[in-house]
Amino acid sequence: MALIDDKTELFIIESCKQSHGVIKADLVNQLTSQLNCDVESLQQALLPIAAKFAQAPISSFYVGAVIFDKITGNMYFGANLEFKHQALSLVVHAEQAAINNAWINGAKEITTIAINAAPCGFCRQFMNELSTAGTLEILLPTGRYSLEELLPCDFGPKDLGNQEALMAKSAEQVEISLPISxxxxxxxxxxxxxxxxxxxxxxxxxxxxxxxxxxxxxxxxxxxxxxxxxxxxxxxxxxxxxxxxxxxxxxxxxxxxxxxxxxxxxxxxxxxxxxxxxxxxxxxxxx
Ligand SMILES: [Zn+2]
Missing domain, CATH: 3.40.140.10 (Cytidine Deaminase, domain 2)
Structure with missing residues (x-):
């Protein structure tokens, strides 16, 4: 795996803070060139940095996820977020955070997600809502998997008659008459x-x-x-x-x-x- 030195790590962290968790395509290209590695190796090398954005006051288990979007060429960080004194069901998992980050910031076609630990069942189900669920590749410390391998005999959107998918939905044409931005x-x-x-x-x-x-x-x-x-x-x-x-x-x-x-x-x-x-x-x- 590619190794990121301390100076480069600090630069990536600052860049990530400014772009709200997005590693822009220019920086992706710069890093793959600097580290002489491919995109997937970079995704995995970035996992310890993504995990630094985790806030886990309950578990002290810091999960990082890094998504690559083929269309924009950007990478999107995700990290777990736990809430003190609230139901455990409210936490945000790192994989959800990464997918949400990609979605909010304009990713179009998520092809790979690297994670520093095996995704829980909940996250496998969350990924199954993606427009690219059928082709998504999941890069784990133990190897590369398709979602079908990690979630066999799945229950998904189509079982409820839903033909839409997360990441592929365009804006609803509705008038919103509220005093908001x-x-x-x-x-x-x-x-x-x-x-x-x-x-x-x-x-x-x-x-x-x-x-x-x-x-x-x-x-x-x-x-x-x-x-x-x-x-x-x-x-x-x-x-x-x-x-x-x-x-x-x-x-x-x-x-x-x-x-x-x-x-x-x-x-x-x-x-x-x-x-x-x-x-x-x-x-x-x-x-
Ligand atoms: Zn999870």
Missing amino acids: EQLKEQVRLAYVPYSKNMSAAELVLTDGRVFYGRYAENAAYSPSLSPMSSVLSQLALAGETLADAKVERVTLVETKGCENQKAVAEAVLTNLNGDSSLLHHVFETK
């Missing part, structure tokens, strides 16, 4: 919600002006769905901000009238933010 409206339109139909997204603004977004990503097995608030907090973590220290100015959650299901869980995970974590909650009506 245009960027947040677009995130709401891009939510992947084939089961509950609750188009939902979150925006988190820091006092220094940086803005983060999260979208609702549902799953055919329901429980592995990623809530918009967990999604945005994961993005915050991949920018190197710890939940306890981030200086948050405001958090906004948008849901679809008649389908709301996110307010309680959003308030629960927000208790991990320091200071005022009160939530601006908006509901819009689809015409």
